[in-house]
Amino acid sequence: MKRFYLLLTLFFTQYSFTQSQQEVFLSGIKTHIEYLASDKLEGRRAGEKGNNDAAEYIATLFRKYKLEPLDEMKSFYQPFDFVSGVKVAEGTSSFATTPTGTIQYQLDSSFRPLGFSADTSVSGELVFAGYGISAPQLNYDDYATLDVKDKIVLVLRYSPPTDSTNQREFQRLSALYKKAQVAKDKGARGIIFVTGPLDDEVPKLLRLTYRNDEGTTTIAAISIKWNVADSLFHIEKKSIRDVQKEINTSKQPVSFAFKNVTLNITTRLKKQKAQTQNVVGLLKGSDESLKEEYIVIGAHYDHLGFGGEGSGSTKPDSIAIHNGADDNASGTAGLLELAKVFSERKEKPKRSIIFIGFSAEESGLLGSAYYTNHPLVPLEKTVAMFNMDMIGRLKNNELVVYGTGTSPSFDSLVDVWNRDSLFTLKKTKDGFGPSDQTSFYVKDIPVLFFFTNLHDDYHNPGDDWEKVNFEGEAKVLNYIYNISNSLLSYETKPTFTRVASSGSEMMSGDRRGARASLGVVPAFGEEDVKGAKISGVRPGTAAEKAGLQKDDIIIRFAGKEVANLMDLTNHLGDFKPGDEVEIVVLRNKEEVKLKAVLGTRTN
Numbered sequence: 001m002k003r004f005y006l007l008l009t010l011f012f013t014q015y016s017f018t019q020s021q022q023e024v025f026l027s028g029i030k031t032h033i034e035y036l037a038s039d040k041l042e043g044r045r046a047g048e049k050g051n052n053d054a055a056e057y058i059a060t061l062f063r064k065y066k067l068e069p070l071d072e073m074k075s076f077y078q079p080f081d082f083v084s085g086v087k088v089a090e091g092t093s094s095f096a097t098t099p100t101g102t103i104q105y106q107l108d109s110s111f112r113p114l115g116f117s118a119d120t121s122v123s124g125e126l127v128f129a130g131y132g133i134s135a136p137q138l139n140y141d142d143y144a145t146l147d148v149k150d151k152i153v154l155v156l157r158y159s160p161p162t163d164s165t166n167q168r169e170f171q172r173l174s175a176l177y178k179k180a181q182v183a184k185d186k187g188a189r190g191i192i193f194v195t196g197p198l199d200d201e202v203p204k205l206l207r208l209t210y211r212n213d214e215g216t217t218t219i220a221a222i223s224i225k226w227n228v229a230d231s232l233f234h235i236e237k238k239s240i241r242d243v244q245k246e247i248n249t250s251k252q253p254v255s256f257a258f259k260n261v262t263l264n265i266t267t268r269l270k271k272q273k274a275q276t277q278n279v280v281g282l283l284k285g286s287d288e289s290l291k292e293e294y295i296v297i298g299a300h301y302d303h304l305g306f307g308g309e310g311s312g313s314t315k316p317d318s319i320a321i322h323n324g325a326d327d328n329a330s331g332t333a334g335l336l337e338l339a340k341v342f343s344e345r346k347e348k349p350k351r352s353i354i355f356i357g358f359s360a361e362e363s364g365l366l367g368s369a370y371y372t373n374h375p376l377v378p379l380e381k382t383v384a385m386f387n388m389d390m391i392g393r394l395k396n397n398e399l400v401v402y403g404t405g406t407s408p409s410f411d412s413l414v415d416v417w418n419r420d421s422l423f424t425l426k427k428t429k430d431g432f433g434p435s436d437q438t439s440f441y442v443k444d445i446p447v448l449f450f451f452t453n454l455h456d457d458y459h460n461p462g463d464d465w466e467k468v469n470f471e472g473e474a475k476v477l478n479y480i481y482n483i484s485n486s487l488l489s490y491e492t493k494p495t496f497t498r499v500a501s502s503g504s505e506m507m508s509g510d511r512r513g514a515r516a517s518l519g520v521v522p523a524f525g526e527e528d529v530k531g532a533k534i535s536g537v538r539p540g541t542a543a544e545k546a547g548l549q550k551d552d553i554i555i556r557f558a559g560k561e562v563a564n565l566m567d568l569t570n571h572l573g574d575f576k577p578g579d580e581v582e583i584v585v586l587r588n589k590e591e592v593k594l595k596a597v598l599g600t601r602t603n
Contacts, residue, residue, distance in 0.1 A: 021481065025337050025474040032333035033392065036301065037325035037465040044324060045305025046360040046367075047084045047274030054301050054332070058279040058357045061336050065343040067281030067355065070376035077277040080370040082360055083527070084274035086115045086210045091268040094222060096126070098235055099260045108205070110228045113267040114193070115210035115310060116177055117221035121266040122189040124152040126232065126258040130247055131156045132179035132191070138166050142253045149187030152220075152263040154229065155179055156196045160247050176206075178570050180217050185560050190220035190265050194229045196244040203227045209310025210271070212364040215564030220265045232261060276302070278367045279357035280376060283343055285488070287350035293493055294377055296354045296385040297338055297484060298368065298436055299331030300361030304459060312362055315460045325465040327458065330392030332357055334477050341481060349488035351383070358436050361389075368436035369525030372443050379443055383493040386484060387437035387449045390458075394472025398424045399479070400451040403437060405429025407446035407494035414448070417482045422475065426453075430499045432521065432538070442521050442535045446494045450480055500540040516575045517601040519543035520554075522565050531555040531586060532568040546583065546596035555591070556584035572598075 035041075035057065041050035059076040069076045092113060094105040105111045130142035132155030140160070159174040172178065176193060183191040195204055203225035230240045236258060247254050279301070285291030303324030307313035313322060323329075339355045342348075354377065358367035372379065384407070404411045404427045411427070418425055431441030437449040452472070457463040487494065519541020523533040531553040537543035548554075554562050557571045558581040575581060577600035585592050 021341060022474045022478045024341070025477045026470055028337045028340065029330070029333040029473050029477070030470050032336050033325055033329045033465045033468055033470075036329035036332055037323040037463075039321050039323065041323075043305035043307070043322045044301060044303045046082065046276040046302040046363055048305060050305070051276060051302055051359060055277055055279050055357065055359065058301060058332065058336065059281075062279065062281035062339065062355065065281075065339050067283055067339060067343060070280055070282050070354070076279050076281055078280050078371065078374070078376065079275055079277045080367070080374075081273050081275050082363060082366050083210065083212060083271045084363075085272045086208065086269045087272055088113060088208065089268035089270045091266055093264075093266045095264050096232065097262040097264070098232070100235075103231070105224070105228065111222050111224045112205045112208055113269055114176065114180075114206060114221040114223060115208055115269070116180065116214045116217050117267045117269060118216060118218050119267060119269055120220050122152070122220045123262060123264045124150055124189045126261045126263045127151050127153055128243075128256055128258065129153045129155050129183070130253045130255050131159050131174065132182060133159060133170070133173045134182050134186070135169070135173055138169060140251070140253065142255050143182070143186055144253065144255075146255050146257065148183065151188055151257075152190045152192060152265065153183045153188045154192045154194065154232075155183070156199075156244060156247075157193055158196075158199060160251055162251070172573055175570075176221075177214050177217065177566055180219065180221050181567060181570050184217060184219045188219060190222070190263070192229075192263070192265075193221070193223040194226050194240070195223075197226050197230075197241045198244050198248065200226075207309045209308065211310045211312070212366065214310075214566045218561065218563055220267050222265060222267065232258065235259075235261060276359040276367070278359055278371055280371075281339065281355045283339070283348070283353045283355070285350050285352040286348040290350040291352050292381060293383050294352045294354050294381055295484065295488060296356060296382055296440065297335060297388075298356040298358055298385065299335040299388040300328050300358040300367065300436055301332040302359045302362055302367075303327060303329075304362055307461065313459050318461060320461040322459070322461055323464050325463050325468050326390045326392040326452075326455070327463060328361070328389050329465070330390060330468060330473055331388035334388045334391055334473065334480065337477055338481060338484070342484075349485065351488045353484075353488070354382075361436055365436055365439050365524045368439035372439045373525060379445065382440070382445055384446045384448070384487055385437055385440040386480065387435055387447065388480065389435040389449065389451055390454075391450055391452050391476045392468040392470075392473045393455050394452045394469045394476060395455075396424065397422070398426060398453060399476060400426045400428070400453055402428045402433045402449035402451070403431040403441070403447040405499040406431040406441060406448075406497055408497060409490075409494055410446065410448060413483055413486060417479055417486070422479065439524060444496050444498070446496050448483070450476060452476065498539055500538070515601045516572055516577050516579065517542065517599040518572055518596065519599060520548060523551075529553060530563060532562050532565045542596045542599045546594045548583070548585065548594060548596075549587065552585040552587050552592075554583060554585050556582075558582060
């Protein structure tokens with residue numbers, strides 16, 4: 001009650017000041033977003049020039065606002081390396097042995113490896129497995145009549161036509177990595193993808209891309225052009241066009257083994273490293289004691305560059321600048337304006353503030369994970385983290401706030417500043433969510449994440465600055481300023497609370513309505529780990545009840561190999577709530593077998 005009274009007092013003594021401050025926010029955020037989301041910065045992809053230009057812009061303003069660098073070199077940059085892509089290395093090849101002779105395929109003309117392919121050399125008999133989907137529960141299984149053990153599987157991209165009831169599940173099963181995983185689990189040595197002529201009349205290869213959230217599979221994976229595949233179909237007196245048409249029309253598999261056709265595939269891929277940087281600035285507090293405690297205010301400034309396959313774009317076939325005005329030039333603009341306002345105040349906050357522009361969020365929260373694993377001040381002195389991601393499309397005054405249960409005071413804190421229902425708040429107690437606050441929450445730091453929700457331009461070229469609701473963002477920033485300012489003056493630091501499972505989490509399957517949930521927290525920013533490493537488990541979940549622990553590495557799930565986090569996610573999606581599965585983990589280099597009864601996550 002005493003804390004609540006303090007909040008009310010702060011509210012009425014500061015509200016008139018912040019009303020005029022909203023006008024200042026309005027002019028500033030427009031300037032920042034117009035620059036950060038301009039074509040000049042080419043989508044701000046981590047490791048590329050536009051991203052570096054954005055970092056320089058942030059650092060220049062931090063310097064102007066008289067923030068202090070925390071780095072020993074007196075730089076606002078916290079650089080780190082990450083895997084930005086892959087390139088084909090010498091030795092990559094493919095050829096077919098047929099009854100009429102050997103067919104040598106040319107790299108980038110006839111075939112191309114996929115970015116998640118294993119670095120391997122394999123040989124096997126060729127089989128055609130339709131769309132590469134195995135879904136007996138949907139009465140569709142391209143593998144039902146096939147034995148693919150030690151063979152090379154040729155599959156079409158996408159999925160056969162389906163009704164709206166099963167569309168979402170078929171979409172999940174049509175992902176390239178999922179199809180490779182299914183082939184691997186059935187014993188195949190390699191998989192070949194082809195875009196069928198009914199999907200694209202022009203024979204094309206898939207682009208070579210790499211996604212940090214996918215990692216690498218353990219079998220060879222390549223794409224070939226459909227005219228190349230068609231020449232193999234002719235050996236069986238078939239055409240790929242007719243076979244694809246038959247599958248699409250009948251909605252039934254047409255799978256077969258090629259007679260006396262062997263494929264040899266050698267994939268040599270080299271991961272490419274790039275450097276990017278978090279941009280970090282310190283505003284020291286004024287209280288002799290409290291200034292040794294820090295609140296982090298953060299926003300990621302990277303985006304998707306030119307998009308394309310594997311970039312995370314919702315229009316992967318469109319190679320165009322993804323300006324990311326809302327995602328997340330809006331949050332970055334908010335970061336800069338809050339830094340400006342707090343630094344220009346005559347009366348400085350009691351606690352210190354660390355302002356961070358995170359990079360490589362779109363690659364898997366890499367920047368925030370790097371900071372929390374290499375903090376510039378001890379994490380135990382970080383009392384809270386506030387994150388802004390996509391705060392530029394306020395509609396109907398609806399504002400999403402994650403993390404209201406991560407400290408006992410946070411729920412009342414966000415409510416008391418929502419004077420006269422300024423916003424229709426959609427509060428989520430959990431600190432987990434698809435943005436950088438998660439990296440802090442898994443380190444037992446209270447968090448709040450502000451978000452004006454998804455829209456049709458999310459992760460596509462249409463996310464431009466002209467569509468930003470600048471007045472709405474200024475209003476959101478006013479709100480975040482008030483909340484931050486209150487916490488900066490608390491005499492006692494907020495207590496951390498780990499939120500029990502509420503059926504909404506990051507690591508869950510995606511299977512028609514009620515989805516299977518495990519309740520593990522991925523370990524972000526981990527490289528060269530074979531398996532799915534977890535940084536913790538959520539209270540009350542299947543993972544906690546099964547006995548999974550922080551730093552466990554899941555290597556098998558329901559009898560199937562787990563090479564990375566994507567494997568785990570895909571396997572989980574094949575089960576339903578209530579299913580019991582065996583999980584094998586590496587714990588201190590020893591294998592431990594556990595049983596888990598999967599929980600429920602609703603859509």
